[in-house]
Amino acid sequence: MTIDHDGDTPVYRQIAAIIAERIESGDLQPRRRIPSESDLVQEYGVARETARRAVAYLREQGLVYTVPQRGTFVKPSEGDVE
Amino acid sequence: MTIDHDGDTPVYRQIAAIIAERIESGDLQPRRRIPSESDLVQEYGVARETARRAVAYLREQGLVYTVPQRGTFVKPSEGDVE
DNA sequence: TTTCATTTGTCCGTATGTATT
DNA sequence: AAATACATACGGACAAATGAA
Numbered sequence A, B: 001m002t003i004d005h006d007g008d009t010p011v012y013r014q015i016a017a018i019i020a021e022r023i024e025s026g027d028l029q030p031r032r033r034i035p036s037e038s039d040l041v042q043e044y045g046v047a048r049e050t051a052r053r054a055v056a057y058l059r060e061q062g063l064v065y066t067v068p069q070r071g072t073f074v075k076p077s078e079g080d081v082e
Numbered sequence C: 001t002t003t004c005a006t007t008t009g010t011c012c013g014t015a016t017g018t019a020t021t
Numbered sequence D: 001a002a003a004t005a006c007a008t009a010c011g012g013a014c015a016a017a018t019g020a021a
Helices: A011-024 A037-044 A048-060 B011-024 B037-044 B048-060
Strands: A064-067 A071-074 B064-067 B071-074
Touching: A011 A037, A011 A048, A037 A048, A048 A064, A048 A071, B011 B037, B011 B048, B037 B048, B048 B064, B048 B071
Parallel strands: none
Antiparallel strands: A064 A071, B064 B071
């Protein structure tokens, strides 16, 4: 997966889409931590704000949840055990 | 040496320049520890991130090396004895 | 052995200024 | 004007290793 800096889709949404795909494919498991903002900065060569936006977008979509000072994690599905 | 918070040169580079000057003048000797991040925070009244950036900048310039949980030290010159 | 302070590593939250589109 | 992106700077918190007491 590569980032298109010139296309119509904002970079942060492209990154969010990649992570969302990893969640849906099971590559990123429920309650497991997703890559940190710094990881995303490194991996995709973007600014931290862009990485933060990508994570914020996933949060808005209800795919992940963030624990301050801990990280961002994949939300468990509805029927999952507590 | 005072920090100019409003000038063109970023604060972290000003601090890096001060330390670089201390190294070149011999005030900070090879293999000796440079001031810790906390020291720089105290001394120049900056955030830790800014202090960390200054050190990172010196590292990129090859002037110092960092040992985790130990500190950052002045790099010995080429011809120095091991 | 245990405790404690120090130090760097790694997180996250926020803000401002600038540039580009 | 507004959205996107980058650079800089400040703040707080916890983790982990080291070394000294």
